[in-house]
Amino acid sequence: MARSGWHILKDDAGVTLCRHLPPRFDFTVSTVLPSGRAVRxxxxxxxxxxxxxxxxxxxxxxxxLEQIAEGWQVMAGGRVAVPVTTAVTARAQAVLDDPSNRARWVRSAGCAK
Structure with missing residues (x-):
């Protein structure tokens, strides 16, 4: 575990960031972002x-994050201790789809546009 308390797992396809091992997706949402510093x-x-x-x-x-021709295929979600509702999934997808979030992430990670 890194000093930050987060595990950074790298493989040939990409990078996984998680607090607990093994990483577990009880729910997932996805998007595509341009290439940039994956961990950031x-x-x-x-x-x-x-x-x-x-x-x-x-x-x-x-x-x-998995490398694809367009940049990064992003799968985000995680572990939960309760049943996942459609409202939870919709809220998580809204985070990924928010234009201001996306612009900040791209800037911060030095993504190619």
Whole structure:
């Protein structure tokens, strides 16, 4: 575990950021973002996902980035201790789709446009 308390798992396909091992997706939402620094991008997404869903009992964010031709295929979600509702999934997807979040993440991670 890194000093930050987050596990950064790298493999040939991409990067996974999680607090607990093994990473577990009890729910997932996805998007595509341009190429940039994967770990920085994952942390930015994780922070905003946490802010949106911290009230969800037992929530622990997990973010997976896989390299694709368009940049990064982003899968975000995580562990939860309660059943996942459509409202939770919709809120998480709204975080990924928010134009201001996306612009900030792209800037922060030095993504190619």
């Amino acid at each position: 991008l994952a942390h930015q997404i994780r922070q905003d996902l946490w802010r949106a869903l911290q009230m969800l009992r037992g929530f622990s964010p997990v973010v997976r």
